[in-house]
Amino acid sequence: MKRYLLIHYGELGLKKANKPYFVEKLRKAVRVRLEKRFSINFRVKHVLSRFMVLLPDGFIESEYVEVLGKIAGIKNFSFVFESGIELADLGSKIWNTINTDEVDLTGLDTFRVRVKRSMILPYKSIEAEREIGAILLRNGLDLKVKLKGSDFFVDIEFFNEHGYFSFKRYPGLAGMPPNSQSKLVSLISSGIDSPVASFMMMRRGARVIFVHCHGYPFTDKSELEQVKEIVEILSAYQFDTKLYLVPFGQLQKVIATTLDVPAKMRTVLYRRAMLRVAEKISKKDTAKGLITGDCFGQVASQTPENIFAVHDASSIPLLQPLIAFDKEDVIKLAEKIGTFEISKQPCKDSCTMFMPRRPELKANVFDTQKYEELYPLDDLVDKVIEESEVIYFD
Numbered sequence: 012m013k014r015y016l017l018i019h020y021g022e023l024g025l026k027k028a029n030k031p032y033f034v035e036k037l038r039k040a041v042r043v044r045l046e047k048r049f050s051i052n053f054r055v056k057h058v059l060s061r062f063m064v065l066l067p068d069g070f071i072e073s074e075y076v077e078v079l080g081k082i083a084g085i086k087n088f089s090f091v092f093e094s095g096i097e098l099a100d101l102g103s104k105i106w107n108t109i110n111t112d113e114v115d116l117t118g119l120d121t122f123r124v125r126v127k128r129s130m131i132l133p134y135k136s137i138e139a140e141r142e143i144g145a146i147l148l149r150n151g152l153d154l155k156v157k158l159k160g161s162d163f164f165v166d167i168e169f170f171n172e173h174g175y176f177s178f179k180r181y182p183g184l185a186g187m188p189p190n191s192q193s194k195l196v197s198l199i200s201s202g203i204d205s206p207v208a209s210f211m212m213m214r215r216g217a218r219v220i221f222v223h224c225h226g227y228p229f230t231d232k233s234e235l236e237q238v239k240e241i242v243e244i245l246s247a248y249q250f251d252t253k254l255y256l257v258p259f260g261q262l263q264k265v266i267a268t269t270l271d272v273p274a275k276m277r278t279v280l281y282r283r284a285m286l287r288v289a290e291k292i293s294k295k296d297t298a299k300g301l302i303t304g305d306c307f308g309q310v311a312s313q314t315p316e317n318i319f320a321v322h323d324a325s326s327i328p329l330l331q332p333l334i335a336f337d338k339e340d341v342i343k344l345a346e347k348i349g350t351f352e353i354s355k356q357p358c359k360d361s362c363t364m365f366m367p368r369r370p371e372l373k374a375n376v377f378d379t380q381k382y383e384e385l386y387p388l389d390d391l392v393d394k395v396i397e398e399s400e401v402i403y404f405d
C-alpha cells in the first residue's frame with residue numbers, strides 16, 4: 012500500500028483572495044524542510060485544501076513528526092495508507108494493517124471510526140463508519156465502540172477518488188506559514204520571555220530579525236553564547252534568520268556617567284535606548300514593527316508606568332505578545348519550543364551592568380524624555396549599530 016503524509020492547514024483556509032499566496036508559502040516550507048532533513052526530493056501536492064506527500068519506503072515516522080512539528084501553519088498531519096473506496100476491501104485492509112503494522116492495542120478498551128469525505132460516494136459518512144466498525148468487530152477486534160474520547164481511533168478520509176486511513180493525527184503548530192507576513196525586529200535577551208515572544212510572532216507568520224544588546228567586553232562572553240544558542244533554536248521555526256549583536260555597554264556607560272541623570276532612572280533609559288537601536292535597525296531592514304517580551308507587572312521594574320515610559324521611545328508599532336501571560340504559561344511554551352533549558356541558566360547580561368541600586372518603579376515619561384537630551388543619544392545609537400556583529404542562520 013502506498014503511504015502518504017497528509018497535512019491539513021488551519022486558518023489559511025479562511026483567507027479569500029490571498030489564500031493561494033499563503034498555501035504556496037506553506038507548501039514550499041514543507042518541501043524545503045523535508046528536503047533539507049532527508050536529502051531527497053519531495054513533491055508536495057495540493058489536493059482539496061490538503062497537502063499530500065508520497066513517503067519513501069522505510070520512512071521513520073518520528074523523524075517526520077519532528078520536522079513537521081516546527082512548521083507553523085499546519086493544523087494537523089497524519090501518515091495515511093491509500094486504499095480504494097469499496098468498503099469491504101477498505102475494511103479488510105484496515106484490519107490487516109492493525110494486525111501487521113505494529114499497532115499496539117494492549118490495555119485499550121474502546122475505539123471509533125471517523126469518516127470525512129470530499130467526494131461523492133454511494134454511501135453516507137455515518138454508514139461508512141458503521142460498516143467499517145462492523146467489519147473490524149466481525150474480524151475479531153476486541154474493543155467496544157465509544158464515539159467520544161475512545162482509546163483507539165480509525166481515521167478515514169475519502170477524496171481524490173481514494174480512501175485514506177490512519178490511526179493517529181498529530182497536532183501541528185497552527186498559526187500562519189513561516190515568513191508569510193512582514194518582518195519584525197525582536198529585542199531578545201538570554202532570558203525566558205523574549206524568546207517565547209519572538210516564537211509567538213514567528214508562529215503568526217512574521218519573519219523575525221533578532222537584536223541583542225550585550226555588555227561585552229564589560230561582561231564575559233557567556234551571554235553572547237547563550238543568545239546565539241537560543242536564536243539557533245528559534246531559527247528552526249522560520250527561514251533566513253538574522254541576529255544583530257549590539258555592543259551596548261559603551262552606550263550604557265555614557266548614560267551612567269552623564270551628570271544630572273539620576274541613577275535610579277538608568278534602567279528605563281537603557282531600555283529606551285535599546286528600542287531606538289531596534290527601531291533604526293527596523294528602518295534599515297524594512298521591518299514594520301518591534302517585539303519585546305514584556306509582561307505586565309512580572310518583575311519589579313515592569314510596572315505599568317515603567318513599561319509605558321519605555322515604549323514611548325518607539326515611534327513604530329511595538330508588539331508585546333506576552334503582556335498578559337502568567338509566568339507558568341510562558342515557561343510551558345519555552346519548554347515546548349526548546350529554549351527553556353538555555354534561558355534558565357543564570358547569566359550576567361548587559362542589564363546587570365551600571366545598574367542603580369534602587370531603580371525607579373514609577374518612571375515619568377516626560378522626565379525620561381528630558382534626561383535623554385543630556386547625552387548625544389542619536390550618535391550613540393548610530394555608533395553601536397555600526398559596530399554590531401551580524402550572524403545569519405539558515
Ligand code: ATP
Binds near residue numbers: 306
Ligand atoms: P526576558 O525574560 O525576555 O529577559 P524579563 O522578564 O527579564 O524579560 P526585562 O529584563 O525587564 O524582563 O526585559 C524586558 C524586555 O526587554 C525583554 O523581554 C526583551 O524584549 C528586552 N530586553 C531585555 N534585555 C535585553 C537585551 N540585553 N537586548 C535586547 N533586548 C532586551
Ligand code: MG
Binds near residue numbers: 200202
Ligand atoms: Mg531579562
